[in-house]
Amino acid sequence: MRIVIGEDSALFREGLASLLTDAGHDVVAKANDAPALLTAVRANDPDLAIIDIRMPPDHTDDGARAARQLREEFPELGIVLLSQHLEAHHSVELAASGRFGYLLKDRVFDVDDFLEALRRVAAGGSALDPDVVARLIGPGRHGDPLTTLTPREREVLALMAEGLTNAGIARKLWLTDRTVETHVSSILAKLGISDSDEDHRRVMAVLTYLGQRQVRSTGN
Numbered sequence: 001m002r003i004v005i006g007e008d009s010a011l012f013r014e015g016l017a018s019l020l021t022d023a024g025h026d027v028v029a030k031a032n033d034a035p036a037l038l039t040a041v042r043a044n045d046p047d048l049a050i051i052d053i054r055m056p057p058d059h060t061d062d063g064a065r066a067a068r069q070l071r072e073e074f075p076e077l078g079i080v081l082l083s084q085h086l087e088a089h090h091s092v093e094l095a096a097s098g099r100f101g102y103l104l105k106d107r108v109f110d111v112d113d114f115l116e117a118l119r120r121v122a123a124g125g126s127a128l129d130p131d132v133v134a135r136l137i138g139p140g141r142h143g144d145p146l147t148t149l150t151p152r153e154r155e156v157l158a159l160m161a162e163g164l165t166n167a168g169i170a171r172k173l174w175l176t177d178r179t180v181e182t183h184v185s186s187i188l189a190k191l192g193i194s195d196s197d198e199d200h201r202r203v204m205a206v207l208t209y210l211g212q213r214q215v216r217s218t219g220n
Contacts, residue, residue, distance in 0.1 A: 001025045001122055004044060006037035006051040006063055007082070016050065016108065023115055034062035041070055041077070048078040048122045075099075078122040082108070101127035101163075117163070126163040133161045148190045156183040 003025050007013040010032070017027045029040035033056035041049055049070060055063040067079050080101035101121040107129060108114050117127035149157065152173075159169045170180045 001048055001118070002028050002044065002046040003118075004029045004031065004037070004040045004046045004049045006031045006034070006040075006049065006055060006066065008032045008052060008055050012105070019108070019111065023111075025118075033057055034066040037063070037066050038069065041074065046077070048080065048118060050080045050082060050118075053081050053083045078118075078124075080118060080121055080127070098126065099124055102132055103127065103129045104131060120163050126161075128162050130158070130162060133158045146191075149187060153183055153187050153190075156180065157187050160184065160187070 003020055005013055005016055005020075005027060007016065007030070013030055013032070017030060020027050028044040028046055031037040031040045035057070037049070037051060037055070049067070051063045051067050053061055053063045055066070064081060067081055070077055071079060076099065078099045078101075080103065082103055082105050084105050099121055101117050103114070103117060107117075120127050146154070146157075155173060156169055159172055164172065166177055166180045166184060169175070170177045173180070175183075
């Protein structure tokens with residue numbers, strides 16, 4: 001996999017590059033600010049860009065803004081945003097477009113799960129940090145369809161939103177594939193989302209629903 005890294009911390013950037021290289025990936029460019037990141041992606045045509053949300057020159061959400069610009073220019077590019085702190089609002093718009101991940105930086109140290117998340121994003125799927133998902137599907141208001149889900153269905157929905165397939169959810173929760181399929185069908189029915197044979201489209205539908213819910217609550 002060809003990867004561009006956008007990260008202003010030299011220590012974290014070089015450590016991440018070393019981890020990816022050891023895993024057999026090709027780090028084709030490293031950038032320490034948002035403008036350099038844009039230039040690097042345009043020049044190298046990577047499969048995946050790993051981007052820190054807070055980067056120079058403004059040290060606010062420069063990385064997230066660069067990611068949105070890259071999504072417009074390169075719809076097939078996998079994008080993984082990294083953040084030191086939970087900032088769930090950055091995940092909504094990009095998550096619904098697919099080929100997107102949003103992880104807290106601490107997740108990098110769980111190497112196997114981190115590399116699997118990168119693979120999933122590059123392949124067209126999603127990878128949302130569990131803490132982000134927990135915030136998105138937290139306790140809802142009266143009339144919110146999420147309140148109709150059972151505790152087990154909420155567990156399944158959280159793993160769906162993280163990007164796991166039915167088989168992955170079954171392994172995680174120690175359930176049979178058939179039981180997970182039943183839960184997924186029930187969840188989609190309760191949320192008013194049409195089912196699909198493609199796991200990616202199903203996950204994107206759920207993420208879109210969750211994003212619309214968050215936008216509504218933010219606007220209140």
